[in-house]
Amino acid sequence: MPALADFRNVVSILLGEYEDHLKVNRRPRDTMIFRTFVSSVVTQARRGVETTLQNIEKDNNFKGWSPIAFATPEGEKLLKKYVGHKSKINKILEQSKRMADQGLKEWIEDLRNDKISIGQKTKDDFLKEIGLLEYFPIDRYYPPFLARTGFLYKYLDEKKLDPGPFMRGLGDGDCYNAYKGMMIDLCKRELKGLKHNGLDLSDNPGIVDMIIWRHCAAEDSEAFEICGKSPRCSECKIKALCNYGANYST
Numbered sequence: 001m002p003a004l005a006d007f008r009n010v011v012s013i014l015l016g017e018y019e020d021h022l023k024v025n026r027r028p029r030d031t032m033i034f035r036t037f038v039s040s041v042v043t044q045a046r047r048g049v050e051t052t053l054q055n056i057e058k059d060n061n062f063k064g065w066s067p068i069a070f071a072t073p074e075g076e077k078l079l080k081k082y083v084g085h086k087s088k089i090n091k092i093l094e095q096s097k098r099m100a101d102q103g104l105k106e107w108i109e110d111l112r113n114d115k116i117s118i119g120q121k122t123k124d125d126f127l128k129e130i131g132l133l134e135y136f137p138i139d140r141y142y143p144p145f146l147a148r149t150g151f152l153y154k155y156l157d158e159k160k161l162d163p164g165p166f167m168r169g170l171g172d173g174d175c176y177n178a179y180k181g182m183m184i185d186l187c188k189r190e191l192k193g194l195k196h197n198g199l200d201l202s203d204n205p206g207i208v209d210m211i212i213w214r215h216c217a218a219e220d221s222e223a224f225e226i227c228g229k230s231p232r233c234s235e236c237k238i239k240a241l242c243n244y245g246a247n248y249s250t
């Protein structure tokens, strides 16, 4: 089983592998912020979010990515036509109205201070994507990746933590927060001095999420699905540092 110190080697290797594909946007325009919000809401458990957004943009009734444009009956019609999922549509409409009323800057502050609820994963994903890189969204790729590499068990052992919360599924808030806390803690402890574009990864764990996500995810042209549903260990650059890859895969 690799030592937790190997986390740094693993992230360093994966950074080298995916660095050219990272898109760290620290100061996006307001229109991009709203587009990112819609993307973060739509993307949960759904493939092809970028296609959905592009279809909305091509529609003759699209008036731009602004909360004001979407907080209207026309905006609602567009969402119904392309998003389809009622609870997602309601979430976008409700928050569009609130953003239009109070302004994006104040709305983001309220979201950060938990005065607005859009779901923990959606919140972390959105805030990271608009450049607040202290946020670390946990998606379904993390539990298998951390179990296969061995980092999960090593971390539990070292911290003498109850594995229970980690086993409940990410829909459970305690489970989600347990993984999130672990990832932020590992970044802070192990990655000092490791940088991307001058940003230290120990203070910007959101970049580490972008790296690991590219290694594991499947549903995006920027994702490489090496450690996805069926791990492709023979193609994996971190195989020698991975418990499953080094010991059990063919």
Ligand code: SF4
Pocket: 145, 148, 149, 226, 227, 228, 231, 232, 233, 234, 236, 237, 238, 239, 240, 242, 243, 244, 245, 246, 249
């Ligand atoms: S070696 Fe295999 S199990 Fe380990 S990280 Fe790579 S793909 Fe995943």
